Amino acid sequence: MNRRKTKKIKIGNVFIGGDSPIVVQSMLKTKPDDLQETLNQIRALKNAGCELIRMALPEIDTCKIIPFLKKETDIPIIGDVHFNHNIALKAMELGIDAIRINPGTINNTRKVKEIAHIAKETKTPIRIGINIGSIEKRILGKHHKPGAHTMVESALYYTKLFEDIGWTELKVSLKASDIYQTIEAYRKFSKLSDYPLHIGITEAGPIFSGVIKSSIGIGILLHLGIGDTIRVSLTGNPIYEVVAAYHILRDMGLRKRGINIISCPTCGRCKTNLMEFVEEFEKDMANIDKYLNVAIMGCEVNGPGEAKEADIGIAFSANKAVLFSKGTIIRTGIPREMAKDVLKEEIYNMTA
Numbered sequence: 001m002n003r004r005k006t007k008k009i010k011i012g013n014v015f016i017g018g019d020s021p022i023v024v025q026s027m028l029k030t031k032p033d034d035l036q037e038t039l040n041q042i043r044a045l046k047n048a049g050c051e052l053i054r055m056a057l058p059e060i061d062t063c064k065i066i067p068f069l070k071k072e073t074d075i076p077i078i079g080d081v082h083f084n085h086n087i088a089l090k091a092m093e094l095g096i097d098a099i100r101i102n103p104g105t106i107n108n109t110r111k112v113k114e115i116a117h118i119a120k121e122t123k124t125p126i127r128i129g130i131n132i133g134s135i136e137k138r139i140l141g142k143h144h145k146p147g148a149h150t151m152v153e154s155a156l157y158y159t160k161l162f163e164d165i166g167w168t169e170l171k172v173s174l175k176a177s178d179i180y181q182t183i184e185a186y187r188k189f190s191k192l193s194d195y196p197l198h199i200g201i202t203e204a205g206p207i208f209s210g211v212i213k214s215s216i217g218i219g220i221l222l223h224l225g226i227g228d229t230i231r232v233s234l235t236g237n238p239i240y241e242v243v244a245a246y247h248i249l250r251d252m253g254l255r256k257r258g259i260n261i262i263s264c265p266t267c268g269r270c271k272t273n274l275m276e277f278v279e280e281f282e283k284d285m286a287n288i289d290k291y292l293n294v295a296i297m298g299c300e301v302n303g304p305g306e307a308k309e310a311d312i313g314i315a316f317s318a319n320k321a322v323l324f325s326k327g328t329i330i331r332t333g334i335p336r337e338m339a340k341d342v343l344k345e346e347i348y349n350m351t352a
């Protein structure tokens with residue numbers, strides 16, 4: 001996997017593009033005028049490992065949250081602005097870390113130019129976020145139907161517009177809910193431009209199907225070397241977006257964070273309740289940042305082999321278990337009811 005070389009930009013204290021790690025982003029789902037709820041969700045997302053947060057700024061008035069958040073948290077906040085460009089101008093004036101505009105919903109070159117001037121003046125990075133559902137009328141009029149090419153044309157037009165004004169701290173996204181259109185748009189754009197790219201499948205759906213769709217789309221793009229920030233867009237608690245993003249990055253060997261559970265699916269040979277064991281164990285491990293491979297296996301068939309290869313492994317045989325650490329058996333005959341505590345203790349020792 002050869003990561004595409006992109007321009008490096010900085011949003012708040014986070015570098016994006018170039019040789020920086022691929023950054024995990026999510027979006028707040030609270031009402032922006034509910035200051036405390038919003039701050040609580042920001043803190044929960046940060047604890048889960050989120051590195052960039054986007055928040056909707058639907059009205060000029062909602063910008064009043066910006067100074068409060070700047071005081072209370074250091075995670076960079078990207079204000080999401082549609083329709084009224086004055087909201088972007090106000091948010092930049094108040095020190096927002098970055099602005100996401102969708103040129104299709106602003107749909108006015110003069111207004112986007114005004115944003116570019118103020119972005120340059122206030123040194124505010126801009127995400128040009130193209131969405132297939134809102135391609136501007138000028139481009140749609142020319143091509144009649146939205147598609148990957150219309151997203152690329154729109155993104156190139158607006159990046160050029162910012163360049164003409166002398167502001168190039170930009171990142172770009174080209175999102176569709178269709179995986180193939182999304183991939184085509186990113187592939188086309190990345191051949192023509194070196195701006196860092198925020199990737200994801202937009203409106204991916206509820207948690208189960210949304211994670212699958214996002215994993216396929218984001219996974220293919222990452223494999224092509226495309227993507228500097230990612231968001232798994234889910235209709236659900238945003239914490240799941242962050243958890244899913246790290247799973248994707250970890251499974252592709254791009255970020256190492258948290259416990260990677262290798263567990264067997266169980267079958268008729270399994271003589272212990274492995275499903276319950278793994279489910280509870282996963283919840284208990286949710287807050288561990290350190291990267292470890294932990295194998296949890298249901299019987300002697302593949303159990304010892306997998307448990308030996310992992311950093312820590314536990315293999316059941318009937319209602320007793322054997323514990324491995326770095327390939328060596330360190331304990332045998334562990335009763336089922338003690339096995340989770342024994343495994344957790346070994347993990348805490350290794351991550352201490």
Ligand code: SF4
Pocket residue numbers: 264265266267268269270297298299300301302303
């Ligand atoms: S490790 Fe054993 S219990 Fe688990 S799936 Fe394989 S054969 Fe079945």
